[in-house]
Amino acid sequence: MTAHAEVSDSPLTVSADQDAIVIARRHAADGVAHLTLQSADGGSFPAWEAGAHIDLHVPGHTRQYSICSSPSDRSSLDIAVLHDPGSRGGSAWVHAELTVGTRVVIGGPRNTFALAPSRKYLFIAGGIGITPMLAMIEAAEQAGREWRLAYGGRNLRTMAFAEELLDTYxxxxxxxxxxxxxxxxxxxxxxxVPRALMLVYACGPQRLLDAVEDYCLGWPAGALHIERFAAAAPGQGTSGAFDVELSRTGRRVHVPADRTILDAVEDAGVRVLSSCRAGVCGTCEIPVLAGDVDHRDAVLTAEDRARSGSMMVCVSRAAAGCSTLTLDL
Incomplete structure (x- = not known):
């Protein structure tokens, strides 16, 4: 948990990979492993703030996990990983292979769910969505802000950190x-009922977050902040082919219907920093200079999407009727 006395609206982005070692593994709840990582060279991790996550490189994949330990102690960091039966290899590998002494490669920390300044907070967590809330709660507490947490799960045995939070607060x-x-x-x-001067932070399963969004339609713009486990379903855009113009060189790259922008520009020899390739981590965000975007990521807010000043090129595409996107590449 964090020990910050202040909250910040400036996300921290650190992208370098580094080796880490698992120094502790605990049972946090049914199906949830709580892991403590230490830098392999014995040094400190880069600084992070409440809401940040790391990239964990597993065989054939990169997965993102929220940091649930204190930013005031950079000698180690904690993550909690739910064993998902439908896992494509990430959580299953973590639960099977990450024992004490295992060496792993991580990237970050990076923050796409930063805690903005506010007088009041409502934190809503479903299941393993509690992990980013741990740091946020203590940051709000240390800053003297008013806050409440509503935390749902199947039963108390499956709700990681529930008893600790209840005992503490x-x-x-x-x-x-x-x-x-x-x-x-x-x-x-x-x-x-919308509440004045309150921000809502929510993380959890898609069904919960969709319901939270519906209830917050009458709240002031910018009041709701969401972190999703997966990108949302495609909007009313096109899955057809289009072109992207790379503004720095004037080059045009064709994006076939069955390829992403990221795939197409990489095939053309253009390097783009990326990680999850699923629209959830924010690494491949690129400024959009012209054209209409069909946003398919789980990172940008509704206000960000309306501005269309940037896009996640791993999943988002040209909107219907737009034949060319001009990107700052």
Missing amino acids: GPDRVLLYPSEETGRLDLEALLG
């Missing part, structure tokens, strides 16, 4: 919703 501020006992999160009570 009490039931007035930590509202637990184990659905088998109490029912699901009461979003109507939490979000039905």
Whole structure:
């Protein structure tokens, strides 16, 4: 958990990879492994702030996991990983292979879910979505801000850090919703009436976040901040072919219907920094100079998408009726 006395609206981006070693592994909840990593060279990790995540390089994949330890102690960092039965190899590998002493390669920390300054916060977590909230809660606490957490899960055995949070902050501020006992999160009570000077931070399964978005339609613009586990479904754009113009050279690259912009420009010999290739990490964000975008990522806010000043080239495409996008590449 964090020990910051201030919150910040300036995300920190650090991209270098480094070797790390697992120095502790604990059981956080049913199916959740809580891991502590230390730099392989014994040095400190780069600085991070509440909401940050690391890239964990697993065989054939890169996965993103929120940091749930204190930014004030850069000698180690903690992540908590849910064993997903539908895993494409990331969480299954972590649970099977990452034992104490295992050496891994990580990237970051990087922050696409930064905690903006506010007088009040409402944190909403579903399942393993609690992980980025740990740092945010203590940052808000140390800054003297008003906050509450609503945390839902199947039962208390599956809700990582639930007892620790309840013991530390009490039931007035930590509202637990184990659905088998109490029912699901009461979003109507939490979000039905917009609250002045309050920001809402939510992380969890798609169904929960979609419902939170619906309830927050009447809240002030910018009040809701969401971190998703996966990119949202494609919008009303095109899956057809289009061109991208690379403004720095004037070169045009064709993007076939079955290829991403990232694939196409890499095939053309243009290097773009990327990581997840699934629209969730924000690494491949590129400024858009002209053209309409069909945003398919899970990083940009609704306001960011409306401006279309940038896009995630690993998943997003040209919008319907747009034959050419001009990118700052």
